Amino acid sequence: VSLAQASGYVQLNQYRLLEPIGQGSYGIVKLAYNEEDDTHYAMKILSKRKLMRRAGLFGRTPPRRPGPGPPPDPLQRVYREIAVLKKLDHANVVKLVEVLDDPAEDQLYLVFQLLEGGPVIDIPTDNPLKEDLARKYFRDTLLGVEYLHFQRIAHRDIKPANLLLREGGVQVADLGACGELAGAGRVSGAVGTPAFRAPETFAGPDNYDGQAADIWSLGVTLYAMVTGRVPWVGTSVVELQRKILNDPLTYPARYQPSKSLRHLLSRMLDKDPAKRATMPEIKDDEWITA
Numbered sequence: 001v002s003l004a005q006a007s008g009y010v011q012l013n014q015y016r017l018l019e020p021i022g023q024g025s026y027g028i029v030k031l032a033y034n035e036e037d038d039t040h041y042a043m044k045i046l047s048k049r050k051l052m053r054r055a056g057l058f059g060r061t062p063p064r065r066p067g068p069g070p071p072p073d074p075l076q077r078v079y080r081e082i083a084v085l086k087k088l089d090h091a092n093v094v095k096l097v098e099v100l101d102d103p104a105e106d107q108l109y110l111v112f113q114l115l116e117g118g119p120v121i122d123i124p125t126d127n128p129l130k131e132d133l134a135r136k137y138f139r140d141t142l143l144g145v146e147y148l149h150f151q152r153i154a155h156r157d158i159k160p161a162n163l164l165l166r167e168g169g170v171q172v173a174d175l176g177a178c179g180e181l182a183g184a185g186r187v188s189g190a191v192g193t194p195a196f197r198a199p200e201t202f203a204g205p206d207n208y209d210g211q212a213a214d215i216w217s218l219g220v221t222l223y224a225m226v227t228g229r230v231p232w233v234g235t236s237v238v239e240l241q242r243k244i245l246n247d248p249l250t251y252p253a254r255y256q257p258s259k260s261l262r263h264l265l266s267r268m269l270d271k272d273p274a275k276r277a278t279m280p281e282i283k284d285d286e287w288i289t290a
């Protein structure tokens with residue numbers, strides 16, 4: 001890795017790092033130009049030290065809770081994410097191209113195929129998607145998530161920011177929070193973005209059905225696509241949690257979805273995971289097949 005060149009850009013092997021295009025709790029994603037194939041990529045940059053700090057002081061991992069669940073050490077989780085990503089191959093799941101991991105460096109670089117269209121929608125917005133476009137994007141998303149579930153993986157952080165557009169199609173990104181669906185599809189741990197998390201992930205028992213929780217997040221994501229906002233908001237995670245657990249689903253007067261879409265959303269956002277719509281039911285739904 002050569003340090004910043006005279007003109008101030010960073011060159012990483014054959015990749016020239018350009019402007020940032022994504023930012024999150026995970027770190028930063030920069031546009032990268034590969035001189036060898038004259039192609040742009042998305043370079044996700046992670047700091048091992050920062051990941052270890054999130055594991056507690058200097059990599060002291062938090063005491064392991066009993067039961068199935070991801071290794072607590074976020075650094076191990078990144079390596080697990082990489083191992084998972086390498087075995088995945090689906091039109092609606094992001095493609096990991098290569099990993100640049102110099103043991104002597106703090107930075108870890110994940111090179112992805114560039115999804116030039118960016119996120120399907122940036123919320124909150126007063127300019128949400130029309131139902132026909134939301135249907136197209138949501139169908140792609142369902143295929144990607146169904147593929148992950150078939151591979152015994154729960155995504156656990158489904159939200160619009162992780163649904164990226166490439167040539168008009170959607171690819172599901174960010175398996176940083178994913179969990180292997182151990183026996184009976186159970187996963188544990190409070191991961192994901194609060195506004196998109198299912199009630200049962202807050203209320204315990206500690207392990208819950210990872211697929212049902214993904215269906216809930218898909219419901220919140222579809223709601224966000226057509227209304228431009230999330231169903232429940234809070235000034236604190238505790239208040240948000242309480243609303244998700246107790247408050248009924250309501251719609252902004254201005255963006256009242258169609259009757260068939262409201263029916264689908266109520267089935268995906270059923271607070272009882274046992275009653276919630278399953279992937280096969282959603283794929284057969286009237287609004288989805290319209």
Ligand SMILES: COc1ccc(C(=O)/C=C\Nc2cc(OC)c(C(=O)O)cc2Cl)cc1
Binds near residue numbers: 174
């Ligand atoms: C035109 O505007 C834009 C074009 C592309 C982007 C973009 O790509 C953003 C994030 N990208 C990613 C994030 C990921 O995790 C958080 C992962 C992963 O870990 O799977 C992979 C990718 Cl690619 C943004 C704006």
